[in-house]
Amino acid sequence: MPAYAQDEAPRPGRRRRREDDGPLPDERPTDILPAIQEAPIARRPGANPASPPEGSEEEYNEIFGDDPYDDYDEYDDYEDYEDFEDEDRAEPERIEDERPERQGPPPKKRTKKRALGWIAALTVLVLLAGGAYYGFTEIFGYDDYEGAGESDVLVQVEKGDSTSAIGNRLQAAGVVASGKAFVKAGEDNTAVSRLQQGYYVMKTKMSGASAVEKMIAPASKVGQVEIRPYTQFHDITQPDGKVTPGVYSLLSKASCADLNGTSTCIPVEELRKTIETADLAKLGVPSWAVESATNAEHKDRRLEGLIAPGIYNIKPGWTAEELLTFVVKTSAERILNAGLSDQSKGEGKTPYETLVIASIIEREAVKADFGKISRVIYNRLDKKMRLEMDSTVNYVLDRPTLLTKPEEREKAGAYNTYKSVGLTPTPIAVVSAEAIQAALKPMAGEWLFFVKCEKNGLSCFSVTNDEHNKAKLDAQRRGVY
Numbered sequence: 001m002p003a004y005a006q007d008e009a010p011r012p013g014r015r016r017r018r019e020d021d022g023p024l025p026d027e028r029p030t031d032i033l034p035a036i037q038e039a040p041i042a043r044r045p046g047a048n049p050a051s052p053p054e055g056s057e058e059e060y061n062e063i064f065g066d067d068p069y070d071d072y073d074e075y076d077d078y079e080d081y082e083d084f085e086d087e088d089r090a091e092p093e094r095i096e097d098e099r100p101e102r103q104g105p106p107p108k109k110r111t112k113k114r115a116l117g118w119i120a121a122l123t124v125l126v127l128l129a130g131g132a133y134y135g136f137t138e139i140f141g142y143d144d145y146e147g148a149g150e151s152d153v154l155v156q157v158e159k160g161d162s163t164s165a166i167g168n169r170l171q172a173a174g175v176v177a178s179g180k181a182f183v184k185a186g187e188d189n190t191a192v193s194r195l196q197q198g199y200y201v202m203k204t205k206m207s208g209a210s211a212v213e214k215m216i217a218p219a220s221k222v223g224q225v226e227i228r229p230y231t232q233f234h235d236i237t238q239p240d241g242k243v244t245p246g247v248y249s250l251l252s253k254a255s256c257a258d259l260n261g262t263s264t265c266i267p268v269e270e271l272r273k274t275i276e277t278a279d280l281a282k283l284g285v286p287s288w289a290v291e292s293a294t295n296a297e298h299k300d301r302r303l304e305g306l307i308a309p310g311i312y313n314i315k316p317g318w319t320a321e322e323l324l325t326f327v328v329k330t331s332a333e334r335i336l337n338a339g340l341s342d343q344s345k346g347e348g349k350t351p352y353e354t355l356v357i358a359s360i361i362e363r364e365a366v367k368a369d370f371g372k373i374s375r376v377i378y379n380r381l382d383k384k385m386r387l388e389m390d391s392t393v394n395y396v397l398d399r400p401t402l403l404t405k406p407e408e409r410e411k412a413g414a415y416n417t418y419k420s421v422g423l424t425p426t427p428i429a430v431v432s433a434e435a436i437q438a439a440l441k442p443m444a445g446e447w448l449f450f451v452k453c454e455k456n457g458l459s460c461f462s463v464t465n466d467e468h469n470k471a472k473l474d475a476q477r478r479g480v481y
Contacts, residue, residue, distance in 0.1 A: 142177075142178045142180030142181050142184065143177035143178040143180075143181065144176070144177050144178065144181040144207055144208050145176065145177045145181075145205045145206060145207050146207055147205070147206070147207060147210065148203065148206060148207075148210045148214075149175070149202070149203025149204055149205055149206035149210060149211075149214075150203055150204045150205050151203065151204050151260055152201055152202070152203060152258075152259045152260045153173050153174065153175060153201075153202055153203065153204050154173075154199055154200070154201060154202075154222075154257070154259065154315070154316065154317070155169055155170060155173045155175060155199070155200045155202050156169070156197075156198070156199050156200075156313075156315070157169065157195060157196070157197050157198060157199075157200065158197055159197040160197075161195075161197070163182075163183055163186060163187075163192055163193060163195075164179060164183055166182065166192075166195060166215075167179030167180065167181070167182035167183045170182050170202065170211055173202070173204075174204045174205065175202045175203065175204060175205075175206050175211055176206060176207075176208055176211050177205075178208075180208075181207065181208030181211075182208045182211050182212060183208075184208060185207075185208035185209040185211070185212045186208075186212040189212055189216065191216040192212060192215075192216060195215065195216070196221075197313060198221055198222075198223060198224045198313040199221070199222050199223040199224075199257075199313060199314075199315055199316065200215055200220045200221055200222070201220050201222055201257055201258075201259065202214060202215065202220065222256070222257040222316055223254055223255070223257065223313055223314040223315055223316050224254065224311060224312070224313050224314070225250050225251065225253070225254035225311070225312050225314060226310070226311050226312075227247060227250060227307060227308075227309050227310065227312065227430055228309055228430065229309045229362055229429070229430050229431065229432035229435070230362055230363060230429050230430060231244075231246060231247060231250075231309075231429060231430045232246050232247070232304065232395065232398075232428065232429045232430070233246050233247045233248055233300070233301055233303065233304050233307075234246045234248065234301075234398050235248075235249055235398065236398050236399065237398060237399065239401065247303075247307055247430070248268045248271055248272060249268060251266075251271055251314065251323060251324075251327065252265065252266055252267060252268045252271060253265075254312065254314040255314055255316060255318065255323060256316065257316030257317075259316065259317070264316035264317045266318075266319075266320050266323060270320045271320050271323075271324065272300045273320075274320040274321055274324055275299070275300060275302055275303055275324065276299040276300050276302070278321065278324070280293055280294055280302065280303075282325070283303075283321075283324055283325050283328045283329075284325055284328040284329035284331075284332055285303070285306055285328055285332065286306075286332050286335065286336070286341075286342075286351075287342070288341075288342045288350065288351040288352060289306060289351070289352045289355070292350075292352040292425075292426070293306065293352075293426065295425075296425055296426045297414055297425055298426075301426055302426070303324075303328065304359075304426045304427050304428065304429070305355050305356065305358075305359045305426060305427020305428070305429065305430070305431055306328065306331060306332075306335070306355075306427070307327060307328070307331050307430055308330070308331035308332075308334035308335050308338070308430070308431070309334075309430050309431075309432055310330075310334060312326075312327055312330065314326070314327075334433075335355075335431075335436070337433075338432075338433035338436040338437070339433070339436055339437055339440055340354060340355060340358075340436050340440065344440060345440070346378070346439050346440055346442075347378055347442070353423055354436070354439045354440060355427050355431060355436070355439070356423045356424055356426065356427050356428075357374065357377055357378075357423065357439040358427070358431045358435040358436045358438065358439035359427035359428045359429045359430075359431050359435070360373075360377060360387070360389055360391060360392065360423075360424070360428060361373050361374055361377070361435045361438050361439060362429050362430070362431050362432060362435040363389075363391035363395075363428055363429050364389055364391050365450075365457070365459060366456070366457035366458060367432075367434055368458060369450075369457075369458060369459050370434055370435055370437075370438035371438050371441075371442060371443030372443050372445060372447060372450065372459070372461050373438070373450065373459070374438040374439055374441075374442035374443065375442040375443050375444070375445045375447055376447050376448060376449070376450055376461065377442075378442050379445075379446065379447065379448055380448055381422070381423070383448070384421060385421075385448070386417055386418060386419070386420065386421050387417035387422075387423075388417055388418050389417050390403055390404045391428060392415050392416065392417040392424050392428060393408055393409060393411075393415065393416050393417070393418065395415050395424070395428040395429075396413060396415045396416075415428070445461070446463050447461040447462060447463055448462070448463060448464075448465075448468075449461070449462040449463075449464075449465065449467070449468035449471075450462070450468075451468065451471050451472045451475055451481060452475060452480060452481055453471055453474065453475040453478075453480055453481065454480060455480055460474075460475070
């Protein structure tokens, strides 16, 4: 029999938990109570000094006697109940591993994971290396082709382009692998910094050095033409037989380039037919000139005077209409900038008549005399006098000389100002800005006559015919006229 008292309930043993027992109790300590030193128990007032203190263990034992279980060691309890069997007590069970015993070599999952890890690491390294190379290339290096290139390609350089901008244009056209390749190859070549706007025939996939060498070569630049004042549309035959090209020939030549074995030239005849049949307004002729130019007697000369002097960059490959539209629109802007417009015109003249006067000035005198020649023209027109300008007679003959023969001056025609009163139907030459200004603001004076009297081209001006004849004889005597 156990050693505990019969009236005391036996201590329960361990048992197996059931599903309806609810959640396991939380056996974790929640609070840590500090150890408190108990204060000495005071005696009651008037108590026997020999009696134990109130509430002490001695007092408890004196009243209730010794507890037979006082010396009971709770740890011995399990020793006494070692053989006690409780059906409800939970016994630990060994959980058998039902997995089959591993046989053969270990599985390869870890090897796969390890391989994937290496692949990922290598991928990261490759990306980092590529990024480092790209960054280095962007900062310090550049891409470049090798060799002199493959097929022809046309590249345009705009006004004000820097060497870097030209390099970028070449890269965009497939000429060089990078703009830096061109810049680096040309950094010590002063000719690169002098490249002008216009079109250049280059090759695709050229090295930077080859691109520099080809681009600075004069033969690579195409499509550029300079049209000078005094030029007329048709060619002029000089006294020595040499032919001075007119506007038609100059534009035709400028259209030429050889691109991969194909010529882009526009024949003169094609340009002439386009001018004869085109809608002048669509070509870009100023509104104040459209009607007069359209009604010109010689249809192939309808644009005479409406092409301004200067440099033009013609793109090889344009059609005749595209070329003429570009040139005419550019000229219209230049003529406007020279001061001629619908609101700015000569004394009592239309803008187109002012342009005609300017063209006669251009063909009759040197620049220093422009203002005086202009005044002579206006004075003679005001007096209803014939202009009697040799330049107008020679215009139809396509000759540059100022002097004419008597029989030539006798031929009737709208451009023969020895026979016709007033201005010619159209301008007779390309007109400079200075000639336009002279036509807009002629110098003050009463001159009606002039004759070349100096070897440098200057003229002597007279008010009367007698003065004029004397000046003429003097010039002939000195071998000037």
